[in-house]
Amino acid sequence: MDRKDILEKGLLTQYLLGELTQEEGLLLESEIQKDSVLQEKLHQLESDLEKMAMENAISPPESIRASLVRAIDSEAKDTTIPLHRDSPKNAFNPMRLLVAASLAALFALTSFFFYTRWQSAQENFILAQQEQQQLQEEVQTLSNEVKVTQAMVSVLNSKDAIPFLLKGNQLSPKARAVAYVNHKNRSVWVNPQALPKLKEEETYQMWADVDGEMISMGLLPTDKELIALTYIDKAASLNITIEPKGGNDHPTVERLISNVYL
């Protein structure tokens, strides 16, 4: 546990809120004591949270203060001072004292031994827990990536998927996109990676030509590797236009940059 770790994990906040376990709190306190930067950060955080709490204060009813005063007063009356009696049993006996002192020393030594053993075991346990959590997160990320890649590969490798290359016209000569049309399972996937980047307020949109009418198949954001679009029955061609961000109801045909016949 170092300063960077403590600050990045927000442990100071959790410490102030009382969220940490006793062991975690003790470990953190020992780190804070050694580090003046952490001390300063903690102090700032405490001051800010205190100011924030003061700004959100709600005045309690007056009766609570009165009842607190009554409770403290009655507690003081109830407290009785125990009488000290010197019985023969309590009389001073050097031998008893010696035995008690030896036992106490033995107990203190064994306690100290077990305490240090417990401390180091505790630290190892916390470290192991942190490492295990990191590993779990990594495995989760990797398995998600594998699932996405597997899905892509199955789309591209399907023997029923027919690839169509969409080349850019004179409006965008460098534009390239590949559409995979699968008539059997009625799906269309497009790889838009080779389409040139557009301005922030523009997007590519794909259209299917059905009997001369252009029907939207969906948008083509260029930051995705593979996009699933709507499969349109009886499409004669696929067309890509540049439209305002969010897409259009009707294609802006003067900004048609590519098309391919199916």
Add this chain to the structure above:
Amino acid sequence: MNDDHHIELLKKGDKNALYALYDKYSGALYGVVIRMCRDKELSEDLLQEIFLTIWKKIDQYDASKGKFYTWAYRIARNKTLNALRKTDTLIQNEDMSVYKNIKEEELPQEYDELNGVLKNLEDHHQKVIELVYFKGYTHREAHKMMGVPLGTFKSYVRQALVQLRTNYQLPLGFILICFEVIGYG
């Protein structure tokens, strides 16, 4: 008079020192407790109990480890959560954390509103502070309530605290700028 003096007297058993600290901090602590449990009667009982605990356990307070208010806030939070655990049904989640099924009472709107510089923060930053500070949820509970991953939630908390810091530093900076402007005519 600062807290150190009152705490010193309180450690010697001075009741008036406790009442002075009550006058200073009871509003802030009551604000936390009532937002957390949303039950006026229970909040009043808890506030008294919190100050009785402060009275009995002031010897355990170590000024080198933090401010008095932080210590008192932790007592308030623990007492309130314990009280809610006793009175409410607990719902155990699949990751073994426990959610409180808080009985929500109709309270005046001012109890729900957050005030001060918190109002300058963006909505999601206000929300994270409300959940972890004023509602007493742990980070692990609160990120689920907000529907964001734990890492994102922690980033929100960090950003919110930076915003608070900036806002609290602002008046001092503003005064310094005013002085400079006056100085240069």
